[in-house]
Amino acid sequence: MIIASNFKTNYTRGSAKAFIQAIQAFIANTKSEQQVRIFAPFTALDRFDEVETLKVGAQNFYPVQNGSFTGEIGFEQLEEFGIQTVLIGHSERRHILKESQSLSAQKYDFAKARESEIIYCIGEPAEIRVQGIDAVMSYLWEQFEGIDISYDKLIIAYEPVWAIGTGLTASLEDIEEVLTRLRDKLCAPLLYGGSVKVENIETILHVNACDGVLVGTASWNENAFCEMIRIADNVKK
Ligand SMILES: O=C(CO)COP(=O)(O)O
Numbered sequence: 001m002i003i004a005s006n007f008k009t010n011y012t013r014g015s016a017k018a019f020i021q022a023i024q025a026f027i028a029n030t031k032s033e034q035q036v037r038i039f040a041p042f043t044a045l046d047r048f049d050e051v052e053t054l055k056v057g058a059q060n061f062y063p064v065q066n067g068s069f070t071g072e073i074g075f076e077q078l079e080e081f082g083i084q085t086v087l088i089g090h091s092e093r094r095h096i097l098k099e100s101q102s103l104s105a106q107k108y109d110f111a112k113a114r115e116s117e118i119i120y121c122i123g124e125p126a127e128i129r130v131q132g133i134d135a136v137m138s139y140l141w142e143q144f145e146g147i148d149i150s151y152d153k154l155i156i157a158y159e160p161v162w163a164i165g166t167g168l169t170a171s172l173e174d175i176e177e178v179l180t181r182l183r184d185k186l187c188a189p190l191l192y193g194g195s196v197k198v199e200n201i202e203t204i205l206h207v208n209a210c211d212g213v214l215v216g217t218a219s220w221n222e223n224a225f226c227e228m229i230r231i232a233d234n235v236k237k
Contacts, residue, residue, distance in 0.1 A: 001034055001035065001205060001211055001212040001232050001235070001237070002034070002035045002036075002037065002155060002189060002191055002211060002212030002213075003034045003035070003036050003037075003212055003213060003215070003228055003229050003232050004036070004037035004038070004039065004119065004157075004191065004212065004213065004214045004215065005036075005037070005038045005039065005215055005216075005219035005220075005225055006039045006059065006087065006090070006193075006214060006215070006216050006219070007038070007039060007040050007041055007044075007059070007220065008041075008059070008092070008216060009041065010041075010220055011040060011041060011044055011220075012043070012044065013043055013044045013046075016040045016041070016044030017044065017046065017048075019038070019222055020038055020040070020048055020054075020056060021048075022222050022226075023036065023038065023054060023222070023225065023226065023229075024048070024049070024050075024051055024054060026226045026229065027051050027053060027054055027229070028051060030229075030230065030233065032053065032229050032230070032232075032233050033053065033233065034053060034212075034229050034232045034233060035053055035055075035212070036053055036054045036055075036229060037054075037055050037056075037057055037085055037119070038054070038055075038056050038057070039056075039057045039058065039059045039085075039087050039119075040056055040057075040058075040059075041059065042058065042059075042060075042073050042077075045058065045078070045081045045083065046081055047081055047082060055084055055085045055117070056081075056083070056085075057083060057084070057085035057086055057087065057117075057119070058073070058078050058083050058085075058086045058087070059086075059087050059090070060073070060086075060087065060090075060093065061073050061074065061075060061077075061078055061086060061107065061110075061111075062074055062107075063103075063106045063107045063109070063110035063111075064110075075110070075111075075114055083116075084116055084117055085116060085117040085118075085119065086107075086111050086116050086117070086118055086119070087119050087121060088104055088107045088108055088111065088118055088119070088120050088121070089104040089108075089120050089121040089122060089143065090121045090159075091121060091123050091125075091159060091161045091164060092164075095125070095161065101142070101143065101145050101146065102146065104120075104143075104146075104147075105145065105146030105147055108120065108146070108147050108148070109146075109148075112148060112151050112153075115153065116153065117153045117155065118151070118153060118154050118155065119155045119156075119157050119191070119214065120147065120154060120155070120156055120157070121156075121157045121159055121193070121214070122140050122143040122144070122156065122157070122158055122159070123140070123143075123158060123159040123160045123161050123164070123193075123194070124136045124139045124140060124160055124161060125161040125162060126161070126162035129160065129162060133177055133178075133181075136178065137178070137181055140158070140178070140182070149185075149186055149187075149188065150187075151188075154188040155188055155189045155190075155191060155211075155212075156182065156186060156188050156189070156190050156191065157190075157191040157192070157193050157214040158175075158178055158179060158182065158190065158191065158192055158193070159192070159193035159194050159214060160174075160194050162194075163193075163194025163195050164193070164194050164195070164216065165195070165216060165217055166194075166195060167195050168194075168195055169194060169195040169196065169200055169204075170192070170194055172203060172204070172207060175192050175204060175207050175210065176207045176208065176209070179192065179207060179208075179209035179210055180208070180209050182209070183209040189211035189212065190209055190210060190211050191210070191211060191212045191213055191214045192204055192207070192210055192212075192213055192214075193213060193214035193215065193216070195217070195218075196213045196214075196215045196218060196228075197215075197217075197218035197224070197228075198218065198224050198227050198228060198231070201213060201215075201228050201231050201232070202231050202234075202235060205231070205232055205235045205237075206235060206237075212232075213228070215228065
């Protein structure tokens with residue numbers, strides 16, 4: 001399964017390095033078979049001695065190799081650190097940073113052309129959720145506009161906006177219903193994100209169509225993140 005941590009705007013260069021090294025040691029000691037991803041801030045990216053199952057990724061990039069885009073990070077700056085996995089379409093970029101679907105699609109095409117693994121995030125806000133599952137699904141399908149769903153390095157993260165950073169996890173029925181409907185049309189691995197923590201990860205991972213989790217807040221504690229990896233190791237699917 002895929003167990004991913006999104007650091008968001010947390011951790012410094014030093015504290016991120018210590019965290020990543022601790023997770024590397026944990027994976028080596030426990031021989032965990034989980035595919036672990038850590039999305040660190042740009043300033044913390046580096047060449048880490050990655051174990052095969054742990055990749056450090058970028059939370060964002062501008063869809064250029066390099067150029068005149070003041071304040072942005074292109075792929076050249078990611079390649080310096082051997083970054084092979086990126087997040088695209090996170091709800092904080094869509095809603096807070098006002099990124100359009102068309103910019104997400106441009107980023108997607110760019111990362112795909114460079115054969116990067118892509119964790120592509122989708123999710124509906126609360127006002128759509130209250131309208132029921134059909135409204136939720138049509139909102140989610142719109143977030144696939146311009147996205148090549150047949151890309152073999154695509155991973156999809158379903159993160160309901162109202163469950164992110166709020167402590168409100170979607171119910172198991174909600175998660176199962178959405179992931180099953182996505183699974184009908186998509187072959188890519190499916191992750192759930194939104195207030196995942198040590199206390200609920202096991203039941204979420206047992207959802208049939210769920211191939212892993214993308215965790216924010218609860219993963220920012222080294223011991224908790226290790227515990228989540230350990231729990232995933234014990235979930236038989
Ligand atoms: O946004 C998320 C991961 O990308 C989820 O964040 P929380 O786990 O803090 O709800």
